[in-house]
Amino acid sequence: xxxxxxxxxxxxxxxxxxxxxxxxxxxxxxxxxxxxxxxxxxxxxxxxxxxxxxxxxxxxxxxxxxxxxxxxxxxxxxxxxxxxxxxxxxxxxxxxxxxxxxxxxxxxxxxxxxxxxxxxxxx
Amino acid sequence: xxxxxxxxxxxxxxxxxxxxxxxxxxxxxxxxxxxxxxxxxxxxxxxxxxxxxxxxxxxxxxxxxxxxxxxxxxxxxxxxxxxxxxxxxxxxxxxxxxxxxxxxxxxxxxxxxxxxxxxxxxxxxxxxxxxxxxxxxxxxxxxxxxxxxxxxxxxxxxxxxxxxxxxxxxxxxx
Amino acid sequence: xxxxxxxxxxxxxxxxxxxxxxxxxxxxxxxxxxxxxxxxxxxxxxxxxxxxxxxxxxxxxxxxxxxxxxxxxxxxxxxxxxxxxxxxxxxxxxxxxxxxxxxxxxxxxxxxxxxxxxxxxxxxxxxxxxxxxxxxxxxxxxxxxxxxxxxxxxxxxxxxxxxxxxxxxxxxxxxxxxxxxxxxxxxxxxxxxxxxxxxxxxxxxxxxxxxxxxxxxxxxxxxxxxxxxxxxxxxxxxxxxxxxxxxxxxxxxxxxxxxxxxxxxxxxxxxxxxxxxxxxxxxxxxxxxxxxxxxxxxxxxxxxxxxxxxxxxxxxxxxxxxxxxxxxxxxxxxxxxxxxxxxxxxxxxxxxxxxxxxxxxxxxxxxxxxxxxxxxxxxxxxxxxxxxxxxxxxxxxxxxxxxxxxxxxxxxxxxxxxxxxxxxxxxxxxxxxxxxxxxxxxxxxxxxxxxxxxxxxxxxxxxxxxxxxxxxxxxxxxxxxxxxxxxxxxxxxxxxxxxxxxxxxxxxxxxxxxxxxxxxxxxxxxxxxxxxxxxxxxxxxxxxxxxxxxxxxxxxxxxxxxxxxxxxxxxxxxxxxxxxxxxxxxxxxxxxxxxxxxxxxxxxxxxxxxxxxxxxxxxxxxxxx
Numbered sequence: 001x002x003x004x005x006x007x008x009x010x011x012x013x014x015x016x017x018x019x020x021x022x023x024x025x026x027x028x029x030x031x032x033x034x035x036x037x038x039x040x041x042x043x044x045x046x047x048x049x050x051x052x053x054x055x056x057x058x059x060x061x062x063x064x065x066x067x068x069x070x071x072x073x074x075x076x077x078x079x080x081x082x083x084x085x086x087x088x089x090x091x092x093x094x095x096x097x098x099x100x101x102x103x104x105x106x107x108x109x110x111x112x113x114x115x116x117x118x119x120x121x122x123x
Numbered sequence: 124x125x126x127x128x129x130x131x132x133x134x135x136x137x138x139x140x141x142x143x144x145x146x147x148x149x150x151x152x153x154x155x156x157x158x159x160x161x162x163x164x165x166x167x168x169x170x171x172x173x174x175x176x177x178x179x180x181x182x183x184x185x186x187x188x189x190x191x192x193x194x195x196x197x198x199x200x201x202x203x204x205x206x207x208x209x210x211x212x213x214x215x216x217x218x219x220x221x222x223x224x225x226x227x228x229x230x231x232x233x234x235x236x237x238x239x240x241x242x243x244x245x246x247x248x249x250x251x252x253x254x255x256x257x258x259x260x261x262x263x264x265x266x267x268x269x270x271x272x273x274x275x276x277x278x279x280x281x282x283x284x285x286x287x288x289x290x291x292x293x294x295x296x297x
Numbered sequence: 298x299x300x301x302x303x304x305x306x307x308x309x310x311x312x313x314x315x316x317x318x319x320x321x322x323x324x325x326x327x328x329x330x331x332x333x334x335x336x337x338x339x340x341x342x343x344x345x346x347x348x349x350x351x352x353x354x355x356x357x358x359x360x361x362x363x364x365x366x367x368x369x370x371x372x373x374x375x376x377x378x379x380x381x382x383x384x385x386x387x388x389x390x391x392x393x394x395x396x397x398x399x400x401x402x403x404x405x406x407x408x409x410x411x412x413x414x415x416x417x418x419x420x421x422x423x424x425x426x427x428x429x430x431x432x433x434x435x436x437x438x439x440x441x442x443x444x445x446x447x448x449x450x451x452x453x454x455x456x457x458x459x460x461x462x463x464x465x466x467x468x469x470x471x472x473x474x475x476x477x478x479x480x481x482x483x484x485x486x487x488x489x490x491x492x493x494x495x496x497x498x499x500x501x502x503x504x505x506x507x508x509x510x511x512x513x514x515x516x517x518x519x520x521x522x523x524x525x526x527x528x529x530x531x532x533x534x535x536x537x538x539x540x541x542x543x544x545x546x547x548x549x550x551x552x553x554x555x556x557x558x559x560x561x562x563x564x565x566x567x568x569x570x571x572x573x574x575x576x577x578x579x580x581x582x583x584x585x586x587x588x589x590x591x592x593x594x595x596x597x598x599x600x601x602x603x604x605x606x607x608x609x610x611x612x613x614x615x616x617x618x619x620x621x622x623x624x625x626x627x628x629x630x631x632x633x634x635x636x637x638x639x640x641x642x643x644x645x646x647x648x649x650x651x652x653x654x655x656x657x658x659x660x661x662x663x664x665x666x667x668x669x670x671x672x673x674x675x676x677x678x679x680x681x682x683x684x685x686x687x688x689x690x691x692x693x694x695x696x697x698x699x700x701x702x703x704x705x706x707x708x709x710x711x712x713x714x715x716x717x718x719x720x721x722x723x724x725x726x727x728x729x730x731x732x733x734x735x736x737x738x739x740x741x742x743x744x745x746x747x748x749x750x751x752x753x754x755x756x757x758x759x760x761x762x763x764x765x766x767x768x769x770x771x772x773x774x775x776x777x778x779x780x781x782x783x784x785x786x787x788x789x790x791x792x793x794x795x796x797x798x799x800x801x802x803x804x805x806x807x808x809x810x811x812x813x814x815x816x817x818x819x820x821x822x823x824x825x826x827x828x829x830x831x832x833x834x835x836x837x838x839x840x841x842x843x844x845x846x847x848x849x850x851x852x853x854x855x856x857x858x859x860x861x862x863x864x865x866x867x868x869x870x871x872x873x874x875x876x877x878x879x880x881x882x883x884x885x886x887x888x889x890x891x892x893x894x895x896x897x898x899x900x901x902x903x904x905x906x907x908x909x910x911x912x913x914x915x916x917x918x919x920x921x922x
Contacts, residue, residue, distance in 0.1 A: 030801060035683060043539045045532075045537075048533075050882035052225070055884065058801070059250060060255050063252065083676070084678050085678060085679050087679060088679050099662060099684075103659040103662060107655045107658075110654050111651065137619060143673070144588070144594065144668065147671065147672050148612065
């Protein structure tokens with residue numbers, strides 16, 4: 001049993017001693033393309049689209065990357081020009097706060113209701 | 124009957140959602156990039172159509188309104204709006220800048236030869252990247268900026284007589 | 298002529314629906330609960346009329362009768378027969394007729410199966426279901442009539458959108474409709490159970506089969522749709538969190554929750570109220586999804602020829618449905634007994650429902666939030682994959698563990714007697730996860746944890762299966778298939794998500810490009826004339842130096858004439874280890890082609906696991922032990 005425990009610990013250490021950055025094998029450009037909406041298409045991202053508009057955005061994003069802009073700056077540049085609609089991940093701000101919070105409200109509320117049921121039984 | 128708090132909240136939420144859906148049914152859902160209105164235009168550097176020199180922000184005069192029109196010879200609505208641009212070219216207080224978008228030089232010149240040239244300056248954006256800074260996602264699009272280079276209006280799609288009147292109103296207001 | 302026949306059949310359906318409601322109402326008012334001959338007679342006529350009108354529409358599509366507007370707009374004489382038929386439900390009008398067919402079919406079958414045992418309950422169900430059918434029939438006849446005539450009759454049709462001309466997409470709508478339109482029957486049954494004061498256990502028994510059937514078809518429909526998106530849309534992804542997809546996923550969450558909690562009601566007679574609520578919201582969410590998709594309410598650059606009056610009708614119908622059903626529900630409040638033990642199957646099923654409601658809330662809020670920001674703040678936002686991945690992924694971890702332990706726990710009360718196998722399974726999952734990150738590449742913490750918990754679910758299910766077989770005890774094959782399948786599905790989705798490689802580049806004929814250890818050679822380009830389109834076919838060689846293989850791939854650009862469209866067909870080389878995926882598209886004004894090249898591991902496993910999951914429901918329905 002002791003042997004098992006040490007092995008367990010070693011494995012735990014190995015598991016969490018890992019690189020925290022995901023998707024290294026996808027270039028930063030593809031990652032950004034996947035996060036941008038192709039405005040002239042039906043629900044496609046820039047990465048997926050074959051449209052003219054997508055080709056142009058791809059060139060611009062790559063130019064920006066080679067000029068040294070980071071991901072966030074590129075999103076900000078494009079949403080300044082085209083509106084927030086172009087970015088697939090909504091910012092956490094006043095308007096969008098309920099979007100990010102409400103799923104967790106449901107989660108907590110559900111947990112509370114189940115808990116209440118059990119309490120009722122005990123009484 | 125005991126009315127629970129949760130019930131009232133869910134009831135209100137459902138009513139609210141239905142009202143929002145109802146309003147949303149009747150609003151225009153075409154997307155427009157109006158974000159740049161009220162902002163100063165970005166620095167740009169675009170080649171002339173006729174030669175290899177660049178045109179920049181500083182080459183824009185500071186005493187006139189400017190109308191930046193993005194067009195292409197392959198775009199049919201551009202033909203439609205062309206007469207309006209020709210009319211606007213008669214206005215003294217307005218500087219017309221045409222940006223030729225993803226086009227071939229020969230076709231662009233033929234287009235202007237056939238239909239007339241309304242532009243004071245013609246630039247060429249062969250790969251479409253420079254137009255990004257004006258929030259362009261299709262042709263034709265037209266942007267009206269004032270003498271301080273702040274965007275006043277943006278028109279998506281071909282200009283019509285209404286837009287023509289609007290532009291005249293803006294430039295002769297002051 | 299055909300138009301008139303079709304309209305007569307539709308009027309016949311509406312009359313018979315109306316008469317069923319009237320006669321059933323009579324029988325209910327007399328409190329005799331007698332199933333009169335005329336109810337059975339008109340029910341039979343109703344299903345005959347409805348099916349006949351559907352067959353007639355198929356007939357019109359097959360023989361290209363362009364005097365019907367729906368046929369003219371969505372068909373063409375040069376189209377292959379198979380796609381002429383699938384064109385029937387490839388458009389709004391025809392799909393609404395299919396919708397009504399499924400509602401009537403389920404209504405009829407439910408009535409035939411249940412009227413012998415509990416006549417009051419089945420009469421109430423019949424009347425509620427027929428009110429729903431009537432609502433949709435009125436919508437069909439006045440606002441989306443598939444038998445609408447045009448004069449003069451055109452010689453040729455406009456054709457079906459080429460990306461819809463595909464075998465997977467031909468069967469996708471009927472499967473999905475059997476799922477979420479089928480859920481109407483337990484909506485009606487729930488209202489009927491409240492009105493007839495039906496006993497919880499009987500209610501559970503009567504709807505259980507239908508829940509499982511609709512769940513299975515909904516799952517199959519979603520899978521087939523994803524497979525289609527994977528190879529046809531040329532994006533290499535299979536799930537985009539698009540509003541249209543979300544609209545099919547939301548009812549699926551409800552059905553999954555219901556399929557579990559209905560067991561508690563059946564076995565223990567608890568959770569009656571909750572099962573009723575779930576039965577009601579499943580169909581409500583289906584209609585809401587239809588409203589979102591059909592009304593054109595969701596933002597898009599192109600405003601399609603969508604008719605606000607359609608959206609308005611569905612919205613009014615939906616509101617009436619919600620309010621009347623919940624007023625009935627709250628008026629006749631049913632008192633739930635409740636006596637649960639913390640460690641029992643009931644608790645774990647509640648856990649399942651808890652997670653399902655969380656996923657449902659996430660997807661629902663994500664789908665409708667852009668509408669709210671537009672109406673209230675006049676800003677457009679996009680809620681896409683990054684949002685859903687970030688919110689849903691972490692909560693998958695406890696969910697998978699719940700799913701692993703749940704099936705083994707007994708009803709009423711159970712104790713964890715054996716910690717040892719538990720421990721071994723955890724260690725094994727950790728070890729496998731470690732090997733994965735060692736041999737492939739490292740990935741992030743959340744992915745690690747999801748992989749560990751999905752491995753835990755897989756191993757736990759297998760262990761339970763083996764001990765059951767050994768001891769020859771009762772084996773729940775359905776839950777084994779579904780739970781095991783789901784574990785494998787999540788495992789491979791996460792691995793696929795983390796280890797996919799994508800490259801986007803421009804290339805000319807004759808060029809060779811090197812990416813990593815691979816080389817892509819663009820050999821040549823040829824043009825072929827096919828049945829109803831021209832194809833530009835690229836010939837590519839993919840060589841991997843490390844693994845030393847050579848693959849030939851031929852992606853296509855198809856040029857369709859009717860209507861004039863370009864489609865991009867991907868070339869996929871698929872095996873158990875990975876898919877090699879290539880698409881090409883032309884770049885205007887240059888002789889370069891834009892190609893997207895992807896190496897996607899374990900795609901085949903994802904499909905197999907998804908089918909395994911879906912098979913669970915059908916196993917339960919058709920393989921009575």
